[in-house]
Amino acid sequence: MKKTRSAPIPDNVTEIILESISDGVFTVDHEWRIMSFNRAAEAITGIPRAEAIGRHCWEVFRSNMCEDDCALKRTMKEGTSLTNSSTYIINSDKKRIPITVSTAPLKSKSGEILGGVETFRDHSLVEALRKRLDGRFQIGDIVSRSDAMHEMLAILPMVAESGSSVLLEGETGTGKELLARAIHTASPRKNKPFVAINCSALPDTLLESELFGYKAGAFTNAVKDKPGYFSVTEGGTILLDEIGDTSAAFQAKLLRVLEDQAFVPLGAVKEVRSDVRVIAATNKNLIDRVADGKFRQDLFYRINVVRMCLPPLRERKEDIPLLIEHFIEKMNMVRGKAISGVDTEALHILMCHDYPGNIRELENIIEHAFVLCNTGPIQAHHLPDGFARQHLPSCEPASLTNTLNSTEAVAIMNALKQNSYNRLAAAKALGMHKSTLFRKIKRLGIFLPEIDGRSKPPQRD
Template sequence: MSHSLKKPTPTPPPPGNVTDIILESISDGVFTVDHEWRIMSFNRAAEAITGIPREEAIGRHCWEVFRSNMCEDDCALKRTMKEGASLTNSTTYIVNSQKKRIPITVSTALLKDKDGTVLGGVETFRDHSLVEALRKRLDGRFQIGDIVSRSDAMHEILAILPMVAESGSTVLLEGETGTGKELLARAIHNASPRKTKPFVAINCSALPDTLLESELFGYKAGAFTNAVKDKPGYFTATEKGTILLDEIGDTSSAFQVKLLRVLEEQAFVPLGAVDKIKSDVRVIAATNKNLNELVVKGEFRQDLYYRINVVRLKLPPLRERKEDIPLLIDHFIEKMNMLRGKSITGVDAEALQILMCHDYPGNIRELENIVEHAFVLCSSGLIQARHLPGNLVGPQLATRAQDTLTHTLHTTEAIAIMNALKRNNYNRLAAARALGMHKSTLFRKIKRLGLILPETDGRSSSNRQE
């Protein structure tokens, strides 16, 4: 979209006519460009969807305003200008003024005057944020930021996340490595009143005590060798923001005492200093260990444990939420398509079988790395088994894959059905509708999978639906 078309650029028609009034009244965004790809007009809906005033948009190149994934390689308006053919309902996204991604559909046409002279191009676009949200609800998909899930355990966490974020309380996140503790911490920060302030994640296990203390609280000149000038720490740089202390279970007892004092007094003393500095920073702690067990063993201070355990959220490992694997794969493919400029559409049946069979000791991070590995070897279309890491497709897996897949699919299907039944108070008919199947199909599946349900089906006698 960076080239210019060497054609005359007649003056666009004067404003104030009936067409302009109509364009200002419709809910679709409309803009026009000249042959140099500079925006000539920008209607009210375009302002509302993008968050950019027309006076800022007009005169700028269209890709500077929309920052869409199709601007570089697959611009619908570029194809229309080049081929002279109108395009309708192309799906893409734009990034608005708040840096939020907005899903849209696009239609394009040539812009001509009454004599048929091409003045440039015109594009209409429609905000599909509400449609996308409804689709995710119908899919049983719950998403906050980069966290996506169909799992009931994750739904329980994400459902209370807005209240946790608003509270300002210290939060303890527990979960195995790779389960998404930092993503959850960022989601809490981004949903909180502190969202416009900094978020910093510190891996406590990666730093020795002295260095960790100086990084968090800063130091004064002369505090130690080579400390030639004052250096502020993260508690100063993150004022009114959020600090994630990851792997807090690996810290020493001495550091835990200092951290406890900071949390209780909302003040800290830099290394080498005497006076306290007041601090307004929210602390979120995370660990892949069981802190309660460490407290019993005397390896973690009980008083600090109680102080950080105001709100405790435990993230389940991926092997306990395998119904999320296809959803996460789609999420990572969508994300990497944008980053790599590729058009991979999904995974084929054999590759999905292999991915569903794996136990993921590295959890979600491991699955993302596997998809990224596949992106290196797969240029377009479907990811196939040959694109996956070799350790996933070895002979041992091949001999047991079918049995494992059958078991996994049955388990996943059973979990999905039970989740739907629970969400609908065990109303079989409502659950069948939520799953998109006929009630008789649901009854057969319940019987085949051996699911045990309450005797009543969750419907009152006064409100029968059958």
């Protein structure tokens, strides 16, 4: 029987293995400069190897762990390996990528520590599944678990694809511009400009010149031609915010633009063709304004092809914990902090507030808390002056169950995170039996990572 000779093992077998695995792997020296960067690391971060090597690791990864809780730093300091730490990085497209990290010291044959090695795994698909399991829906910066928002966001892809005019209604601060941007981003026009104009902030003549442009000599100081937004946004989307506050004269001009897909710049005699999608937004009830003769009925029907109504925050209080988490994540990245959430007392206060300023008010409250809170969870005394002491209105009966469930879920998640997902330690911190905690986790649909935290003690600041 003829024997077959096996192929010799190549010298660079380790490099071949690292290049073939789906986990990102990189190494750093004692100055935290990247020495190697495998193909998966390039794919996950969006940063080419040639750009990554030689740079400090925090310049490449921009993780929330880089400032105060770097797993690789602990590994190199203590000489021990760490596994499955949850964090996130910001990739080259400025998108947040959830990852799990494992680290180990990089040693020579003699045992000398030369640097550190980190492997990381992209958990974007797992995170998307978790959001589906806990009822969360997210498009861009819009996050929600309320039924009313789900119904609206479920049709958003079809609305975006249609190219039709859209009317967005909702109180001030409910996120109409965010929704308009989401429609634009999901549409075939996504690679063209998006412009938002606040119609109530400009007088008619200035609003008309901003939108349609003007010719030299059209008025005093018009020394040269200036294109308007309908020209510079060609092929894109224009949001006309607070359209209900415009005058009858401007409404007539806008109606002609929408019907003829053409406009005449101030001082010009020839029409200019226009391919721009118009999204209108208002905090007024346009039907009432039509009935009162303050808004043209024909323009209303022209912009009201698709109508989307954003509910006020007081009617979707189950979204408050999600929005708080979203704002904290965003501000942690912007401010370079590591705020871990809000404590139970502060959350109760935030859940019971009526939010006349809606989501914008909630974001301002969290930003105020960030000024006063440097680490750990946001507490009641970090909230604006007098906010915690004001009379707290009772939650509406219809939303009481959702409010309590959301508050309880956030409190449990905070305890789990603070105890590295050790269920027994979290139960003790919450003052309940372990079996009670398990029942609540199941009832509230809380997603837990594969690790259970029993193999290592809780991380303390």
